[in-house]
Amino acid sequence: MSEEKSLNFLEEIVEEDLKSGKWKTIHTRFPPEPNGYLHIGHAKSICLNFGLAEKYGGKTNLRFDDTNPVTEDTEYVDSIQEDVRWLGFTWDNIYYASDYFPKIYNFAVDLINKGLAYVDDSTAEEIAMAKGTPTEPGKPSVFRERSIEENLRLFTEMKAGKHAEGDKVLRAKIDLGSPNMHMRDPILYRIKHAHHHRTGDEWCIYPMYDFAHGQSDSIENITHSICTLEFEVHRPLYNWFIEKLGIFPSQQYEFARLNLNYTVMSKRKFIQLVNEEYVDGWDDPRMPTISALRRRGYTPASIRQFCERIGVQRRENIIDLSLLEFCVREDLNKSAQRRMAVLDPVKLIIDNYPASQTEELAGENNPEAENNGGHRTLNFSRELWIEREDFMEVPMKKWFRLAPGAMVRLKNAYIIKCENFIKDDQGKITEIHCSYIPESRSGSDSSGINVKGTIHWVSAAHAIKAEVRLYDRLFKVDDPSAEDDFKQFINPDSLQVIPDAIMEPALADAKPGESYQFIRKGYFCLDSKLSTPGKMIFNRTVTLKDNWKSA
Numbered sequence: 001m002s003e004e005k006s007l008n009f010l011e012e013i014v015e016e017d018l019k020s021g022k023w024k025t026i027h028t029r030f031p032p033e034p035n036g037y038l039h040i041g042h043a044k045s046i047c048l049n050f051g052l053a054e055k056y057g058g059k060t061n062l063r064f065d066d067t068n069p070v071t072e073d074t075e076y077v078d079s080i081q082e083d084v085r086w087l088g089f090t091w092d093n094i095y096y097a098s099d100y101f102p103k104i105y106n107f108a109v110d111l112i113n114k115g116l117a118y119v120d121d122s123t124a125e126e127i128a129m130a131k132g133t134p135t136e137p138g139k140p141s142v143f144r145e146r147s148i149e150e151n152l153r154l155f156t157e158m159k160a161g162k163h164a165e166g167d168k169v170l171r172a173k174i175d176l177g178s179p180n181m182h183m184r185d186p187i188l189y190r191i192k193h194a195h196h197h198r199t200g201d202e203w204c205i206y207p208m209y210d211f212a213h214g215q216s217d218s219i220e221n222i223t224h225s226i227c228t229l230e231f232e233v234h235r236p237l238y239n240w241f242i243e244k245l246g247i248f249p250s251q252q253y254e255f256a257r258l259n260l261n262y263t264v265m266s267k268r269k270f271i272q273l274v275n276e277e278y279v280d281g282w283d284d285p286r287m288p289t290i291s292a293l294r295r296r297g298y299t300p301a302s303i304r305q306f307c308e309r310i311g312v313q314r315r316e317n318i319i320d321l322s323l324l325e326f327c328v329r330e331d332l333n334k335s336a337q338r339r340m341a342v343l344d345p346v347k348l349i350i351d352n353y354p355a356s357q358t359e360e361l362a363g364e365n366n367p368e369a370e371n372n373g374g375h376r377t378l379n380f381s382r383e384l385w386i387e388r389e390d391f392m393e394v395p396m397k398k399w400f401r402l403a404p405g406a407m408v409r410l411k412n413a414y415i416i417k418c419e420n421f422i423k424d425d426q427g428k429i430t431e432i433h434c435s436y437i438p439e440s441r442s443g444s445d446s447s448g449i450n451v452k453g454t455i456h457w458v459s460a461a462h463a464i465k466a467e468v469r470l471y472d473r474l475f476k477v478d479d480p481s482a483e484d485d486f487k488q489f490i491n492p493d494s495l496q497v498i499p500d501a502i503m504e505p506a507l508a509d510a511k512p513g514e515s516y517q518f519i520r521k522g523y524f525c526l527d528s529k530l531s532t533p534g535k536m537i538f539n540r541t542v543t544l545k546d547n548w549k550s551a
Helices: 009-020 040-055 074-086 097-113 124-130 148-159 209-219 229-245 267-275 290-296 300-310 321-335 505-509
Strands: 027-030 059-064 093-096 117-120 169-172 187-191 205-207 224-228 251-255 337-339 345-350 359-364 375-380 383-387 407-410 415-423 429-436 464-471 495-503 515-518 522-526 537-542
Touching (some): 009 040, 009 224, 009 251, 027 224, 040 074, 040 224, 040 290, 040 300, 059 097, 074 290, 093 097, 097 148, 097 169, 097 187, 097 205, 097 229, 117 148, 148 187, 209 229, 290 537, 321 522, 375 505
Parallel strands (some): 027 059, 059 093, 337 515, 345 429, 464 537
Antiparallel strands (some): 345 383, 359 375, 407 415, 464 495, 515 522, 522 537
16 A cells, blocks of 8 residues: 655645635746757756656646747757657646737836836946946946936837847836845846847847746736746745736746756756767767657656656755666566567577477567467477577586587577587687577476576577667766866767667567667667668667666
8 A cells, every 4th residue: 555645835725725715726827938959957846846746636837938039949849848748748828928028018117107117228248247246346337327218119129120239228216235136126128139039020129038937827817936946036026026016926936946966957067968979969879858768668658757756946956977877777677578689699509499380489578568468479380599608618607508518598498508609710709609408498388497598589580680779878977067178078988889789589579669688788769860661770778787887
């Protein structure tokens, strides 16, 4: 019996708000910037926002914070929608901050009319220097006391494109002595003569994040605006805008972002890895992006389970990557079809098995599945491929696999005994010769012989070939972000390519999105990007056990 799970702090807030009647229903939103691909940290936010709404009968909007035309692209918009759907969530509405540009502009005009905003001609450097320090108050701009009429005229000119980038900005007039630097007359609008992916050239002034975000929440009647902890210091400004504009009182709450070891979680660092070709794009299976995890074979259920297990905290912490790997192993163990593949093959010949005979054996598809997964047909013949590591010429102590004179069971087949082996001129073993026990067939064994080892195999006459890519952790240190040059800690063994792995013929029907356990080797999936009808490429999702060791 499972114990009842305690509420996290956000669930407690929601339940109290509903109980007190503050809100009749909740409305959350997920507001990504369309300037890159989502990563595993965003998955936590997606699960949290959509999960809260689902649990309490509310709604969730997907809203793109497209306030910077220079960095945004429809490619990112499309990928974000695909990621959210893939994780299993459906938004109530899809919006863009650019939908609200006219309303946000009018909010700015309202602040000017109230004497709470002014146009500043100072340079970015001058504004930064005049803001002061956390222990010293800022100095007022010489343009701070412009009249309402002049500010309205200049702001209208900014909108009309009459001024160059950097010539003017619109700032809020708040408190230059505030201990919170975000309250020291923050910039509301800047000039950008850039083409926007949705509004084209209609606008040449764009609101800053702090001004667009809270107002967009308010326009959509968002009740619980959930952000990561770095936005906690922005909350007083968020509330100030709502109060001064007299608009719907959305409320911001902060939680700790996801920090995962042996990786980086910075969009800036992602761009470096991609542009400098340390990885093969945003969806390289070594990246922590959702599209990369999908391509590597992670399942939506495993990522949702991971987000559930790590919970929601108010304090920053670092989560062990092994927990994410555990979650996908646990999910794939119940769902992945079992198949046999030999990654480093050596020929095994059963001398006393008829050369012209082919036998059909039964292999379980998934003994861990609820309905036992059914069976598939395995072709068995005189010549097989086995893993080179499953034979040892001089066996070590407690070696239960194949060795001269030793006996093992071939998975789903027969017990065999090694009689001899052949080496080439370089001393490499090229053939292993065995005999088999006809009475030892799996499922009807009457030989009375017990062996401790079982190895997998593939019939040489029926085998197919495919490329296998063994992915591992991208970095070899626990916290690469803490280092000056994080790229020097890239794991040189993060990708191993096996061009001609041997596989049972059932894998010829593999499809992208399906997962397989290569028996004794790990969990794999067909690469959805590189595989073609003439060449199959399988990616290792995760090993069967957590056997990773740092350098």
